[in-house]
Amino acid sequence: MTHSEGDGGVSGPSLMFAATPLNTRNHRLQWLFRALFGLMTLILVVPVGIIFGVLLVRGGPAISFEFLFSYPSDGMTAGGIWPALVGTIWLVAVSLVASVPVGVAAAIYLSEYASDSWLTRGINLAIINLAGVPSIVHALFGVGAFVIFAGFGTSILAASLTLAVMTLPLVIVATRESLQAVPMAFREACWNMGATRWQTIRTVVLPNAISGILTGVILSVSRTAGETAPIMFTGAAFFFPFLPTSVFDQTMAMAMHLFVISTAVPGAPDELKYGTALTLITLVLLMNAGSIWFRSYLRGKKKW
Amino acid sequence: MLTKRVKPSAPMDFDHRGRDWYVDKAVTFLVFVGGISAIIFIIGIFVFITKEGVGFIAGPLNVREFLGSITWRPTSPQNPRYGVLGLIAGTASVTGLAMLVSVPFSLGAAIFIGEFATGRLRESLKVLVELLAAIPSVVWGFIGLSIMNPLIIDMFDVPVGIGVLNSGIILGLMAAPIMTTIAEDALKAVPDTYREAAEAMGATKWQVIFRVVLPAGRNGLVAAVLLGVGRAFGETMAVLMASGNAIQIPTSPFDSVRAITATIAAELGDAPVGSDHYRALFTLGILLFVVTFIINLTADFVVKGARRT
Numbered sequence: 074m075t076h077s078e079g080d081g082g083v084s085g086p087s088l089m090f091a092a093t094p095l096n097t098r099n100h101r102l103q104w105l106f107r108a109l110f111g112l113m114t115l116i117l118v119v120p121v122g123i124i125f126g127v128l129l130v131r132g133g134p135a136i137s138f139e140f141l142f143s144y145p146s147d148g149m150t151a152g153g154i155w156p157a158l159v160g161t162i163w164l165v166a167v168s169l170v171a172s173v174p175v176g177v178a179a180a181i182y183l184s185e186y187a188s189d190s191w192l193t194r195g196i197n198l199a200i201i202n203l204a205g206v207p208s209i210v211h212a213l214f215g216v217g218a219f220v221i222f223a224g225f226g227t228s229i230l231a232a233s234l235t236l237a238v239m240t241l242p243l244v245i246v247a248t249r250e251s252l253q254a255v256p257m258a259f260r261e262a263c264w265n266m267g268a269t270r271w272q273t274i275r276t277v278v279l280p281n282a283i284s285g286i287l288t289g290v291i292l293s294v295s296r297t298a299g300e301t302a303p304i305m306f307t308g309a310a311f312f313f314p315f316l317p318t319s320v321f322d323q324t325m326a327m328a329m330h331l332f333v334i335s336t337a338v339p340g341a342p343d344e345l346k347y348g349t350a351l352t353l354i355t356l357v358l359l360m361n362a363g364s365i366w367f368r369s370y371l372r373g374k375k376k377w
Numbered sequence: 378m379l380t381k382r383v384k385p386s387a388p389m390d391f392d393h394r395g396r397d398w399y400v401d402k403a404v405t406f407l408v409f410v411g412g413i414s415a416i417i418f419i420i421g422i423f424v425f426i427t428k429e430g431v432g433f434i435a436g437p438l439n440v441r442e443f444l445g446s447i448t449w450r451p452t453s454p455q456n457p458r459y460g461v462l463g464l465i466a467g468t469a470s471v472t473g474l475a476m477l478v479s480v481p482f483s484l485g486a487a488i489f490i491g492e493f494a495t496g497r498l499r500e501s502l503k504v505l506v507e508l509l510a511a512i513p514s515v516v517w518g519f520i521g522l523s524i525m526n527p528l529i530i531d532m533f534d535v536p537v538g539i540g541v542l543n544s545g546i547i548l549g550l551m552a553a554p555i556m557t558t559i560a561e562d563a564l565k566a567v568p569d570t571y572r573e574a575a576e577a578m579g580a581t582k583w584q585v586i587f588r589v590v591l592p593a594g595r596n597g598l599v600a601a602v603l604l605g606v607g608r609a610f611g612e613t614m615a616v617l618m619a620s621g622n623a624i625q626i627p628t629s630p631f632d633s634v635r636a637i638t639a640t641i642a643a644e645l646g647d648a649p650v651g652s653d654h655y656r657a658l659f660t661l662g663i664l665l666f667v668v669t670f671i672i673n674l675t676a677d678f679v680v681k682g683a684r685r686t
Contacts (some may be wrong), residue, residue, distance in 0.1 A: 099581045099583075099584065100585055102572050103581045103583040103584075105443065106583045107489075107493050107582075107583075110486070110489035111481045111489050111493065113481070113485030113489065114489045114494075114502060117483070117550075117557065118486075118502065118504070118506065119551055120504040120550055121505060121512070123510055124512070124520055124524070155538060156380070174411075176412075177411070178407060178411025178412065179411040179412050181408050182408040182411055182412025182413070182504075185408075186409070186412070188407060192413075195601050196412060196413060196415055198674070198677060199416040199418070201676075201677055202427070202670055202673045202674070203415055203418055203419050203422075203515050205604070205607050205615060205672070205673040206611070206666060206669055207609065207611025207638055207666075207669055208514070208613050209611070209638045209642055209665070210422065210426065210611070210662050210665050210669075211411075212641075212642075213426045213645075213659055214422040214425050216429075216645070217429045218421060218425045218429060221650065222425065222545065241415065241418065242415065243416070245415065267396040269396075270404075271400060271401045271404040271405070272397065272401070285455075286680050290480075295511060296511075299511075299513025299515065299516070300511070300514075301512065301514065301614045302614055302642055305642060305645075306581075306645050328513055328515045331515050331516070331519055332515050332518070332614065332618070334520055335518075335519050335523065335618070336618060349630055350516055353516060354512060354513070354516050357516075358511060360510055361499075361507065361508055361511040362504075369500075
């Protein structure tokens, strides 16, 4: 008996940190869960790679200078995507003109003026809901409000305004975040010099937040360029082989064009469809990657 | 005349309402208008779709037929029928399958990114999830139509590859990034002191996650799933292109279905403005708007509830 006690005494300190069976089991479990969740993450992100790879392999050969810069021909079974590309640029540009000023104003109000009141809570709820409304409901709103009520007809203007309402929450949230990232001390210093609220915002807050706002704008551009449902009935044409000359024209658009040639044009060659899809996704992903890179670059550069 | 008394302009010159003062007031007003724009638009959306749809609700709408019949035949000249049960079944089956696919993976990915991954790995995973979210819905629809379709035909030996399974998987992939991002935010919102306290008691990482972090972040996770449901529910183009568009109550995952959103997108172009058909489509829009509104409000409420504790 004393013998065994002595044994325990001798080996005790070295055994103190040794793994008990329970410990080993726990660590195995931990490893197992780590692997499981890692695998789940992988399954989620791998499709991006696969999809882009397939599009690249099948659509890559179609992309050429001629494909990008010529008109569709033979009932959209041949030719290029030039009018759709130009149309998308029109739509994005006009919708930015509408959404950026309103969105930035809203963000300035929420970040610089609003107190925590029922109105602010209402605005936040409205932003969340506006972001969550299905795109086809935005389309219905566009038809009811811009095409019919405002009398714009199916035009770039109506389509762009519909898109602008849709991307407004994105602009507001991104701008508000970058405004709130400007330290309070900057504003206080400016107020102490006798500046008004607006002078402070214009000369101190906005210049310090402008790059963050730009990031949000780039994101909203990429979102706008890829949307189809909101423009289907408000201004994007099935086939309109001219370049638009004013905001009251109809236009083709990349996203709409992809939808049309992949569902409604029998005999459109696969190469053409993949090429269009590849061009669209490249545009969108490049802008996104750009804005992500820009954001991390700014984070690294930040002085405060 | 050495001391020329300057008469102070009444009462002293502190209140000089110069140009700056007026500019400041004008901007305050403009910015306020911008601030309430979100409220104006959300009310505007409701008002305008109701305005176009109210003629149907007040007129030909028969609630029992609307919600109880699967016969959707709005273009029939003699006997138009407006039963949306088949469309509701379509949306429900596709959304349900999408959630089945994406909820476990999204939450798993959120746990991995938020709790296990560190440094560079974590940052690059977050970027990849963000890029996944950026793929336009029409491109997803195209993928369903031209990549998933032959894949399903080959794998399961069925004649047609577009239907519930195809659009469910596509929608799952589309809803996953938003759920992952919000779920990860919810996990991040759990105070580190909770984790430290549990680790100090000798808990391993997964014990900390399962016993402490997940219960504490539960409400945020529920909100994440709700917003994912809202996303899948309201998705239009991908469902339109990958679900096959036959109005029926599906009995197998390979059946073709038609969602509510896809119905509007497919038929609005052919419905004459002001016709019953046109108004019925706007009524479907009201239905979509109300359901997503409720989902979003609930998600917000759940998160706020979490913050209070």
